[in-house]
Amino acid sequence: MAKKQEEFVTHIARRSEDFSQWYTDVILKTDMVDYSDVKGCMVIKPYGYGVWELIQHEMDARFKATGHKNAYFPLLIPESLLMKEAEHVEGFAPEVAWVTMGGKEVLPERLAIRPTSETIIGSMYSKWVQSYRDLPVLMNQWCNVMRWEKSTRPFLRTSEFLWQEGHTVHATLEEAEEETVRMLGVYKEFAENVLAIPVITGQKSAKEKFAGAEHTYTMEAMMQDGKALQMGTSHNLGQNFAKSYDITFLDKDGALKYGYTTSWGTSTRMIGGLIMVHGDDRGLVLPPKVAPVQVEVVPIAQHKEGVFEKANELFFALKNAGLRVELDDSEKSAGWKFNECEMKGIPVRVEIGPKDIEKGTVVLVRRDNFEKTFAPMENLADTIKTLLEDIHNNLFEQAKARRDAHITQATDFETFKQGVNGGFVEAMWCGERDCEDAIKAETGATTRCMPFGEHKCLSDVCVHCGRPAKRLMIFAKAY
RNA sequence: CGAGGUGUAGCGCAGUUUGGUAGCGCGUUUGGUUCGGGACCAAAAGGUCGCAGGUUCAAAUCCUGUCACCUCGACCA
Numbered sequence: 001m002a003k004k005q006e007e008f009v010t011h012i013a014r015r016s017e018d019f020s021q022w023y024t025d026v027i028l029k030t031d032m033v034d035y036s037d038v039k040g041c042m043v044i045k046p047y048g049y050g051v052w053e054l055i056q057h058e059m060d061a062r063f064k065a066t067g068h069k070n071a072y073f074p075l076l077i078p079e080s081l082l083m084k085e086a087e088h089v090e091g092f093a094p095e096v097a098w099v100t101m102g103g104k105e106v107l108p109e110r111l112a113i114r115p116t117s118e119t120i121i122g123s124m125y126s127k128w129v130q131s132y133r134d135l136p137v138l139m140n141q142w143c144n145v146m147r148w149e150k151s152t153r154p155f156l157r158t159s160e161f162l163w164q165e166g167h168t169v170h171a172t173l174e175e176a177e178e179e180t181v182r183m184l185g186v187y188k189e190f191a192e193n194v195l196a197i198p199v200i201t202g203q204k205s206a207k208e209k210f211a212g213a214e215h216t217y218t219m220e221a222m223m224q225d226g227k228a229l230q231m232g233t234s235h236n237l238g239q240n241f242a243k244s245y246d247i248t249f250l251d252k253d254g255a256l257k258y259g260y261t262t263s264w265g266t267s268t269r270m271i272g273g274l275i276m277v278h279g280d281d282r283g284l285v286l287p288p289k290v291a292p293v294q295v296e297v298v299p300i301a302q303h304k305e306g307v308f309e310k311a312n313e314l315f316f317a318l319k320n321a322g323l324r325v326e327l328d329d330s331e332k333s334a335g336w337k338f339n340e341c342e343m344k345g346i347p348v349r350v351e352i353g354p355k356d357i358e359k360g361t362v363v364l365v366r367r368d369n370f371e372k373t374f375a376p377m378e379n380l381a382d383t384i385k386t387l388l389e390d391i392h393n394n395l396f397e398q399a400k401a402r403r404d405a406h407i408t409q410a411t412d413f414e415t416f417k418q419g420v421n422g423g424f425v426e427a428m429w430c431g432e433r434d435c436e437d438a439i440k441a442e443t444g445a446t447t448r449c450m451p452f453g454e455h456k457c458l459s460d461v462c463v464h465c466g467r468p469a470k471r472l473m474i475f476a477k478a479y
Numbered sequence: 480c481g482a483g484g485u486g487u488a489g490c491g492c493a494g495u496u497u498g499g500u501a502g503c504g505c506g507u508u509u510g511g512u513u514c515g516g517g518a519c520c521a522a523a524a525g526g527u528c529g530c531a532g533g534u535u536c537a538a539a540u541c542c543u544g545u546c547a548c549c550u551c552g553a554c555c556a
Binding site for chain 2: 018020021024029035037039091092094095115116147149150151157204208209210211213216218230233235265300301302303304331332333334335336337338339340351353354355356363444
């Protein structure tokens with residue numbers, strides 16, 4: 001029987017044979033996205049957008065709980081405004097799309113389609129911030145941004161993508177730093193408790209930091225092919241943007257001071273991460289908290305006496321208990337429905353047929369490990385809720401175990417090279433840009449982050465150049 | 480942006496070398512039998528061969544250009 005199952009599965013490539021093709025197959029065949037007529041832009045279909053809505057819902061609650069409010073700023077940014085922060089411009093200029101015409105008129109000043117909104121938000125904050133009493137400013141916006149990327153992949157890197165960007169202003173560097181760290185913490189908690197993705201948080205190198213930031217913190221996750229995905233970043237912008245955009249306030253001591261700003265963002269890229277961390281050869285495996293459908297009820301032999309009615313009754317009972325549930329009453333065979341559920345990553349499948357009705361039970365099948373159990377129809381919603389929690393925990397533990405098994409500690413460059421070929425490497429690093437560039441050229445690996453809370457010292461010399469080592473750095477090939 | 484590959488029915492593909500009536504499997508529709516891991520029988524519908532030019536009596540097939548996707552690089556929060 002197991003063999004027969006294998007036969008059905010794949011119009012999907014196998015992860016082990018061609019991970020990229022597997023990813024493409026999964027997102028297309030589960031109806032998450034489709035390619036559009038515009039190069040590099042994707043259509044997010046209802047099943048994919050459903051995941052994004054749940055992500056938004058969960059994150060937004062966390063932003064509100066930490067005192068932030070949502071706002072919306074314009075899509076278009078005048079060129080002169082964008083150009084005010086030199087390092088920022090240099091970083092983003094190569095990937096900015098421009099609006100140059102309005103109808104038939106050539107615009108007197110071209111308008112950038114926002115690649116990120118520090119500039120336009122900064123210019124508004126300069127008006128709104130006058131006094132220390134106005135601080136802190138804590139806002140977030142959910143929107144789209146555009147970056148003219150040369151090579152694109154759905155969710156992971158698209159020309160237009162959806163995200164949230166938080167932008168705050170504080171009276172002191174300490175407060176700004178506290179905010180930067182706090183929001184990265186919110187991201188980490190979200191990634192682990194909602195997406196069931198273990199992440200490593202830490203600080204970016206000078207090369208990898210956000211253009212215009214004092215420093216950038218990041219959370220990095222490992223995909224099943226061992227490559228890293230940056231899942232979210234939080235930037236302490238110091239006074240760089242405040243000075244460029246004139247965000248000043250009169251402090252308690254009567255002195256006019258520049259504010260300290262932060263920004264932090266996560267995007268639809270996280271959905272790509274979700275797929276690549278949890279998916280298997282049968283398709284998606286969605287963690288319960290972001291699964292648009294948590295439970296699929298599959299009636300067996302539904303034409304038979306009372307089966308459909310009972311299935312329908314269960315469906316409403318589960319729905320009323322607050323579960324996201326669907327009833328598959330199509331004419332497809334049971335086997336077809338099972339495989340479809342699995343491909344779409346639905347966490348729990350409920351099978352109900354004549355035998356179950358006799359016994360007053362149903363069959364529960366979990367997506368993460370395919371374990372089948374019989375459960376009484378009594379209190380089914382509670383049983384399933386417990387099961388969903390188990391599934392979440394199991395997914396997280398699996399992902400963590402897989403990640404930890406692919407982290408290598410290297411004190412010599414041979415070990416380093418092997419380690420980044422399918423995983424993360426922890427190594428001591430000199431902190432120099434030329435060394436970072438050389439490592440990338442030789443191995444394809446980039447610096448991911450200097451992890452927080454790690455004071456390990458593997459060696460007192462840099463793993464690559466042998467100069468005195470400054471910090472423990474995590475290296476990996478990245479998406 | 481560079482190198483390589485692929486575009487033919489909703490999906491997966493054959494046909495292209497050697498130009499000569501557009502094919503197969505799955506899916507879809509209709510009717511019937513089925514129903515606990517992708518059921519079966521019968522009938523039917525569905526394609527200006529990615530797009531635009533060109534060569535030719537004749538182009539899916541040859542030539543030129545172009546677009547999209549995939550892989551690997553380069554680039555990139």
